[in-house]
Amino acid sequence: MSDANINNTAPIKWAQRSDSLYLTIALPDVKDETINLEDQTLKFKGTSGDKSYEVNIEFFKKVDAKDSTYKVLPRSIQMHVMKHEEDREEFWPRLLKDKALEKNQVKIDWDRYVDEDEEDEGFDTSALEGGMGMGGMPPGMGGMGGMGGMGGMGGGADMESLMKQLQMGGAGGGMDPSMFGGGDDDMGDDDDDEEGGEDDDLPDLEEA
Structure with missing residues (x-):
């Protein structure tokens, strides 16, 4: 049997805050992954380095x-797993319901770990931006299109009001005609002067 057909247990690191868990499945270049998070369990399958891995755990308490x-x-x-709303004010003593399984499979993520009495802020979830929601949709996508549409409408309204102001100014006769080419009269006078000058020179040429 090849290694690809053997499901190895994937290593897990975890840290917590009063309202959530931060889990890391420490496998590089994971492909063909399937992740199924339910209110009490997490199941994962995927390949890394031509080997198949899996996670099949039951949480200490319910999650959301x-x-x-x-x-x-x-x-x-990386996963940001919210605790169930009934238990978002307390720290768990461990991640898994099965204490023996936790010893073999789970390690503490010391980079994100804090003591319960030292908790002052939530996790830095910037690495998860653009990630997928466990419900199947990217988080935060619902409102973005609406915001863009409103911005476009606002721009159109500004342009419309500007056009109305221009039209009202023209109807009232209060605008300077030179803004719309009124200065052409001056240019016309210059042309007449030049033509007149040429006419004055013609008799002199004939007399010569």
Whole structure:
């Protein structure tokens, strides 16, 4: 049997805040991944380095799958998993319900770890921007189109009001005609002077 047909257990790192968990599946260049997060379980399958890996865990307590997000990055898969709304004010003693499984598969993410009494802010989730929601849609996409549409409408309204102001100014007769070519009269006078000058010179040529 080849390694590709053997499902190896993927290593997990985790940290928590009172309202959420931050999980990292520490596998590089993951391909063909499937991720299924439910209110009590997380299932993952994918390939990394021509080997198949999986995660099949049951959380210590319920989580909120619909508000959770994940992103496949070059060196890992990272997930921001929200705790269930009933338990968003307390720290968990461990990630998994099965204490023995946690010892073998889960490590603490010391880069993101804080003590419960030292928590002062949430996770930095900038690495997850543009990621996928566990419900299947990228988070935050719903309102972006509407904002762009409103911006376009506002620009159109400004242009319309500007045109009305120009029309009203023209109808009132209060605008300087020179703005619309009124100065052509002066140019016409210059032409007449030049033509007159040429006419004055013609008799002199005939007399010569």
